[in-house]
Structure formats: C-alpha cells, structure tokens
Amino acid sequence: MNDRGDWNEFRERRMAELGAAEAYEAARIAFELGQTVRQLREQNGWSQTQLARAAGMTQSAVARFEAGGTVPTLAVLERLARALGMKLDVRFAPAADAA
Numbered sequence: 745m746n747d748r749g750d751w752n753e754f755r756e757r758r759m760a761e762l763g764a765a766e767a768y769e770a771a772r773i774a775f776e777l778g779q780t781v782r783q784l785r786e787q788n789g790w791s792q793t794q795l796a797r798a799a800g801m802t803q804s805a806v807a808r809f810e811a812g813g814t815v816p817t818l819a820v821l822e823r824l825a826r827a828l829g830m831k832l833d834v835r836f837a838p839a840a841d842a843a
Contacts, residue, residue, distance in 0.1 A: 775812030782810040784828045798827035
C-alpha cells in the first residue's frame with residue numbers, strides 16, 4: 745500500500761474516534777480566527793508586538809493565536825477586537841447541513 749493510502753486509513757480511524765470531529769472543528773475555527781486577526785493586524789500595518797501591546801497580551805500569545813495554536817476565550821477575542829478597532833460579534837447561525 746502507498747503512503748497516501750496509509751494516511752487516509754489512519755485519518756478515517758482517527759476521525760471515527762469519540763470527540764475527533766469536534767476537536768477537528770475547534771481547530772478549524774481557531775485557525776480561521778487566527779487568520780482573520782492576522783489580516784486585520786497587517787491591514788493596520790502592525791507587528792505582532794504592537795498588537796500584543798494594544799491588547800494587553802504577549803507577542804508569543806498573539807503568534808500562537810494567529811497560527812491557530814490556541815482556542816481563544818471570548819475575553820481574548822474581545823481584547824483583540826477592541827485593540828484592532830473592531831466590534832466582536834458572536835452569533836448562532838443555522839447549520840449548513842440542517843434538515
């Protein structure tokens with residue numbers, strides 16, 4: 745069997761484990777939030793250090809967040825939004841696969 749087949753089988757086994765789909769979704773959301781904050785920071789012409797200072801965080805915390813390495817709390821998202829001159833808007837939306 746080739747390496748790709750081995751990986752696909754491994755992934756299928758892992759995704760079938762209890763909680764795997766939820767963890768994958770949390771990681772996806774964290775990654776997308778991090779990318780959004782990075783884009784906003786860059787649009788402002790700020791370094792990670794400048795954003796960290798404005799948000800009351802460390803540069804390494806901003807770097808981890810932008811890389812999707814942490815699932816942020818609402819308090820952290822609010823601090824980042826405020827520092828970036830944005831308003832945090834958290835809402836529930838219909839699931840795309842809802843019947």
